[in-house]
Amino acid sequence: xxxxxxxxxxxxxxxxxxxxxxxxxxxxxxxxxxxxxxxxxxxxxxxxxxxxxxxxxxxxxxxxxxxxxxxxxxxxxxxxxxxxxxxxxxxxxxxxxxxxxxxxxxxxxxxxxxxxxxxxxxxxxxxxxxxxxxxxxxxxxxxxxxxxxxxxxxxxxxxxxxxxxxxxxxxxxxxxxxxxxxxxxxxxxxxxxxxxxxxxxxxxxxxxxxxxxxxxxxxxxxxxxxxxxxxxxxxx
Amino acid sequence: xxxxxxxxxxxxxxxxxxxxxxxxxxxxxxxxxxxxxxxxxxxxxxxxxxxxxxxxxxxxxxxxxxxxxxxxxxxxxxxxxxxxxxxxxxxxxxxxxxxxxxxxxxxxxxxxxxxxxxxxxxxxxxxxxxxxxxxxxxxxxxxxxxxxxxxxxxxxxxxxxxxxxxxxxxxxxxxxxxxxxxxxxxxxxxxxxxxxxxxxxxxxxxxxxxxxxxxxxxxxxxxxxxxxxxxxxxxxxxxxxxxxxxxxxxxxxxxxxxxxxxxxxxxxxxxxxxxxxxxxxx
Numbered sequence: 277x278x279x280x281x282x283x284x285x286x287x288x289x290x291x292x293x294x295x296x297x298x299x300x301x302x303x304x305x306x307x308x309x310x311x312x313x314x315x316x317x318x319x320x321x322x323x324x325x326x327x328x329x330x331x332x333x334x335x336x337x338x339x340x341x342x343x344x345x346x347x348x349x350x351x352x353x354x355x356x357x358x359x360x361x362x363x364x365x366x367x368x369x370x371x372x373x374x375x376x377x378x379x380x381x382x383x384x385x386x387x388x389x390x391x392x393x394x395x396x397x398x399x400x401x402x403x404x405x406x407x408x409x410x411x412x413x414x415x416x417x418x419x420x421x422x423x424x425x426x427x428x429x430x431x432x433x434x435x436x437x438x439x440x441x442x443x444x445x446x447x448x449x450x451x452x453x454x455x456x457x458x459x460x461x462x463x464x465x466x467x468x469x470x471x472x473x474x475x476x477x478x479x480x481x482x483x484x485x486x487x488x489x490x491x492x493x494x495x496x497x498x499x500x501x502x503x504x505x506x507x508x509x510x511x512x
Numbered sequence: 513x514x515x516x517x518x519x520x521x522x523x524x525x526x527x528x529x530x531x532x533x534x535x536x537x538x539x540x541x542x543x544x545x546x547x548x549x550x551x552x553x554x555x556x557x558x559x560x561x562x563x564x565x566x567x568x569x570x571x572x573x574x575x576x577x578x579x580x581x582x583x584x585x586x587x588x589x590x591x592x593x594x595x596x597x598x599x600x601x602x603x604x605x606x607x608x609x610x611x612x613x614x615x616x617x618x619x620x621x622x623x624x625x626x627x628x629x630x631x632x633x634x635x636x637x638x639x640x641x642x643x644x645x646x647x648x649x650x651x652x653x654x655x656x657x658x659x660x661x662x663x664x665x666x667x668x669x670x671x672x673x674x675x676x677x678x679x680x681x682x683x684x685x686x687x688x689x690x691x692x693x694x695x696x697x698x699x700x701x702x703x704x705x706x707x708x709x710x711x712x713x714x715x716x717x718x719x720x721x722x723x724x725x726x727x728x729x730x731x732x733x734x735x736x737x738x739x740x741x742x743x744x745x746x747x748x749x750x751x752x753x754x755x756x757x758x759x760x761x762x763x764x765x766x767x768x769x770x771x772x773x774x775x776x777x778x779x780x781x782x783x784x785x786x787x788x789x790x791x792x793x794x
Contacts, residue, residue, distance in 0.1 A: 278586060286616030290602065290609065297604040353600030357657075360563065360594050361617040362586040509584060511566045 283363045287371025291345060295375060301344045305383050308333040312390035323475045324444065324468055326393040330384055330405065331464040335441035337383050338412035339419070340433050342376040346420025347429035350508070359509050365502060373413045380409050397474050400483060404470050407490050411463050412440070414497030421504045440464045463493045513540040516665055516696045517562060522571035524557050524720075531557045533720045535571070544687070544697040546711030548704070548781070550791065554720040555700035556596060559667050562698070563594050575665065590618060593663035595671060599654045603643040607634065607653050610642060611660060618661035628656040631686035633679055647674045655683060665696045672706060684710060704781040714781065718789040732778040735787060743772040751777070 295302055312329045315321060349355035349372075358368050384405060388394075395401040415436060423429035443464045450456040459465060470486035517539035524532040532554045539545040547555050560566035562575055564583035573580045576591065583589075601610050611625045629635045632652035637645075642653065651674045658666060671687075672680040687710060691697055701707055707714050708728050715725040724731060738754025742765060752758040765771045779787070786792060 280619075282619070283617050286613055290605065290613045293609060294602055294604050352603065353598040354602055356565070356598055357600060357614075358617075360565070360589055360592075361614065362590040362619075363617050364586055509565070511560060 278364060279366055280363075283367045284371040284374065287358070287363070287368060288374040291372060291375040295345070295379075301341060304340055305337055305379060307336050308383055308387055309390065312387035316390040316392060321391060321393070323393075323471050326388070326391050327464075327468045327471050328442075328444065329387045329391055330393075331444070331467065332441045333380065333383050333387055334405075334408055334412045334464070335437040338376055338380045338409050339416040339436055339440065340430075341379060342373065342413050342416025343420040343423070343429045343433045344426055345372060345376065346417050347423040347426045350420065350423070351425045355508070365505055369417060369501070369505070373417070376413055376416065377409060380412075395471070395474060396477070397479075400474050400480055401471060404467055404483070404487060404490065407487065407494060408463055408467050411490060411494045411497050414494060414501045415440075417501045418497065418504055421501070421508055444468055461489055463490045466490050513542075515539065516541045516543075516576060517545075517698065518572075518574045519558075519562075520572045522558070522561065522573055523569050524554070524561065524566070525569045530720050532561075532568075535717075535720070535722055537715055537722060537725055539696060539698055541696055542691070542694060543712045544691050544699060544710050546707040546714035547698065547700040547717055548702065548707055548714050548785065549700075549717035550702055553717045555717060556669050558717075559594070559596055559669050559698070559700060563592065563596075563667055564588075565596075590661065591664045593658035593661065593666040595654055595658045595667065596669040599657075601642045601650060601653055601657075604641065606639050606641055607645075607656075608638045610653060611657060614657050614660050620661050624660055625656075628659045631659055631682070631689070632656045633682040648676065648679060651675060652679060652683070655686075659686065659690060662690065662693060663695060665698065666690065668697065668699045670701055671699065672701075672703065680706070704785070708781055716785055716788060718785075718791070723788045724784070728781055731781065731784055735784045736776070736778045739777045741775045741777055743774075744770045745772055746770070 308329055311332055315325060315329055346355070349358070416433070419432050419436060420429055423432050440462065441464075443459060443462050446456060446459050447465060450459050466486045466489045470483045473483050473486070515538040519538070520536050522532055522535040523530065535554070535558065547558060549555050557566065561568050561573055562580055564580055567581065575583060576588065578588065602613075607629070608625060611628070612622055614620075615622050615624060625638075626635065629638060632655050634649065634652055634656065637649065642650070645653065651671070655668075655671055658668070672683050675683065684706070687697060697710070699707070699710060711728065713725065713727050714731070716723040726734070740752050740754070740758065740762070742750045742752055742762060744750065744765060750761075752761050762774065782792075
């Protein structure tokens with residue numbers, strides 16, 4: 277399996293130019309920033325509130341943006357052009373994910389500046405957010421590959437945005453309805469738990485369990501994405 | 513001569529409808545091979561199978577001596593170019609930016625963009641945004657993209673279907689140049705004049721089956737009735753049979769200086785297609 281950084285960068289640069297001219301998608305970045313601006317005006321924000329904004333960014337910017345980018349490539353038949361080119365799956369998906377990853381990083385940095393979030397251990401939090409963003413990129417890619425059009429993708433991604441963006445709202449119900457206890461294992465909830473633990477003084481070794489669960493989601497997401505991508509290389 | 517494509521008893525069934533039945537042919541290296549047939553005859557299905565975009569139901573197909581089922585390797589993709597009905601372009605980007613992406617993907621220097629735009633008569637439109645282009649211009653950009661890396665094997669599905677005669681001629685000249693440089697071309701079309709002018713051999717595809725396969729001139733000779741049309745100075749046009757009877761009559765008109773022109777009545781590929789399949793090539 278070859279891996280050419282030149283091909284990854286070619287796809288990345290193309291996507292940057294394309295996204296710059298795509299107001300429908302690029303304007304979604306504003307939503308978490310607006311949330312962050314209003315939360316930032318409140319006093320004494322808890323770590324959970326900071327992570328409402330961060331999880332919202334991961335759901336709206338990372339997953340939705342990636343989903344829209346992939347769905348549009350499918351709808352306009354340009355994805356097939358990439359598939360028929362010498363670019364490999366890691367090169368195509370790497371190039372297409374880089375734009376989303378960078379925009380996610382910028383949005384999260386801006387959001388934390390607006391809400392005034394200063395983590396006790398920035399290293400652990402940064403690693404956890406980076407790993408989480410890989411999961412949301414894989415999820416967005418998967419949803420984009422499943423969708424036939426950008427409009428269909430916009431609808432399909434809504435429950436995903438709801439579950440992962442506002443999932444923490446359901447945690448109190450988990451005690452009442454045991455079936456909802458699965459929510460505890462969602463990557464967004466794990467991220468909040470990890471951040472709360474770090475804020476309480478936990479070190480890297482203490483949050484390995486949380487990180488492990490998020491990594492497991494990343495692996496599942498990536499495997500599912502590659503399987504669906506390979507299926508999409510063929511017409512039915 | 514080495515065969516680049518070999519197809520044996522290829523079949524493709526969608527649901528309970530056969531798109532291809534027992535299709536067999538070979539394409540030699542350096543050849544321009546025409547796959548002719550009306551819409552729905554199975555031309556695009558064949559290209560999709562040969563480029564690894566669709567699995568056949570049965571039969572064998574190899575390209576570069578590799579089974580088509582294992583053609584998803586980047587090293588293979590670098591050797592081919594494909595234009596089908598689902599070859600898309602990035603609408604918000606310029607022609608140049610679209611081609612620049614593929615230069616980088618195929619590791620081709622960007623100066624090649626000017627050369628391919630010359631081939632498709634679009635040198636003045638480099639900076640135009642793709643969403644503003646006409647259907648014909650879109651088709652030419654897609655062709656330019658396929659020409660970029662000078663592939664060893666080029667699959668073209670109806671390459672000039674949306675083009676006017678001037679631009680079709682530009683594309684044909686470009687294809688001839690590529691072919692002269694060694695590119696083997698697999699061309700599907702329902703334009704008989706295009707097939708006659710470009711293809712060394714043609715196959716007639718109808719209802720998923722190959723009905724005829726040979727060189728255009730051989731087919732025309734095979735289906736010719738040897739008659740000739742003689743135009744006389746008094747304005748009459750006579751259809752004369754071949755053989756001694758026709759020859760005697762032609763001699764009579766020639767010896768009395770009455771002949772303006774004599775044309776052999778060879779059928780066109782379109783005529784042959786109608787004769788063989790009973791339907792027009794549209």
